[in-house]
Amino acid sequence: AYPMPASGTDSPYLVKGDSWDALFDRLDAKLSALGARSGGVRLAPGFAAAAKESLGRYDAYAKAGRDADFDRGAQLYDVQWHKLFSAAREGSPHGANPYPNITMHPFADEGPYYAFILAAGALDTNGGPRINHHAQVLSANGEPIPGLYGAGNCIAAPTRNAYYGAGGTIGPALTFGYIAANHALGKSV
Incomplete structure (x- = not known):
């Protein structure tokens, strides 16, 4: 419920920065620390500039209520899914979204900001007996x-x-x- 950390406690996967630049620096440091398991993947040199441009575009779309890139919130299922899985947590200090598209809200002007590294993975249930084309x-x-x-x-x-x-x-x-x-x-x- 509500896409924000439930508490200030640190999780091993959660990366926090007091500014966008600090967050991006910490993300890159986290990737560096995972280098032996990730093949050395790092943020591209222009990542921070590109991310800030995307964030600015997203914020403008959120304020206007229309996402020209991905049409977030344009379909009924977007809105219904949001109501079901992203409703504000009871007791949350964050009120209802006052912007015209409930699936989008501009980012706060000041941090802290949070992120986690999301990477491709493999199916975790691929063990077990093999079957043929007749099951x-x-x-x-x-x-x-x-x-x-x-x-x-x-x-x-x-x-x-x-x-x-x-x-x-x-x-x-x-x-x-x-x-x-x-x-x-x-x-x-």
């Missing part, structure tokens, strides 16, 4: 085990190491559940 669980020698089917997060991901996004395991789970049921009933799909 039959395969034995160690690759042969189907009669009467044993699998679908969802209890099997090795049919998408291998890919995760297509939020809810990305639901589609393959439903698909292979459907395939399994039909195969068990002797129907071809």
Whole structure:
């Protein structure tokens, strides 16, 4: 609820800066510290200038109520999603958004500002038994085990190491559940 840290306590993933420049410096320092695990990814030399330009453009859109870059808040689902997942926390010192687009609010003129590093990852539920195209669980020698089917997060991901996004395991789970049921009933799909 409400995209701000719930308290002032530091989290290992949270990066804080009293100004934009301080935040960007700390982000780059965090990336440097993670270098051995990230392949040495760092902020580009022009990152701070580009980020400030983007922040200024975003603030102008938030004040005007129209996002010309991404159309945030233009669709009903944007607004409904926002009401469900980004409503102000009870007791929050931050009141309701007075700007015309409830999905956007300009950044504060002064820090502190917060960020975290978001990076690509792999599906965390890709272990488990392998299945074939009929959703039959395969034995160690690759042969189907009669009467044993699998679908969802209890099997090795049919998408291998890919995760297509939020809810990305639901589609393959439903698909292979459907395939399994039909195969068990002797129907071809």
